[in-house]
Amino acid sequence: MLRRPVEFGEYTSSEFRTVIRELDMRQSMGRVGSCYVNAAAESWFALLKAEIGTAVWATRAEARADVFCFIEVEYNRTRLRRHPELGYLTPLETRARLQQDFTPAA
Incomplete structure (x- = not known):
């Protein structure tokens, strides 16, 4: 698991994506700079x-x-x-x- 809080920009890191997969979850991200996607x-x-x-x-x-x-x-x-x-x-x-x-x- 992550040992420190995830800061802005780290949601695309390989460490974070690995944890998401280990938890059998799917990650959802919109386009960069678009506040309307989600x-x-x-x-x-x-x-x-x-x-x-x-x-x-x-x-x-x-x-x-x-x-x-x-x-x-x-x-x-x-x-x-x-x-x-x-x-x-x-x-x-x-x-x-x-x-x-x-x-x-x-």
């Missing part, structure tokens, strides 16, 4: 952190189960989109409505 992902992870906190789980399986539960139960099925043009529907309801709009006419 905006959606950053927004999503900020929401996830706000909702489930920064808990420490005993196992990776427990963490995955909690994240799955948040996504499938809270986020997709009960969270309302705060936008009048979307009809204040949940993401699941929005997806179902869009699929109906694409049903071919008989």
Whole structure:
């Protein structure tokens, strides 16, 4: 593991990439100088952190189960989109409505 904090620019180092592979993780990086590449992902992870906190789980399986539960139960099925043009529907309801709009006419 890394023995010191990773500083700016070190996320592309071979040492850091080796640790990422050892942890069986995938590294995601956008283009240099573009603040918009990861905006959606950053927004999503900020929401996830706000909702489930920064808990420490005993196992990776427990963490995955909690994240799955948040996504499938809270986020997709009960969270309302705060936008009048979307009809204040949940993401699941929005997806179902869009699929109906694409049903071919008989």
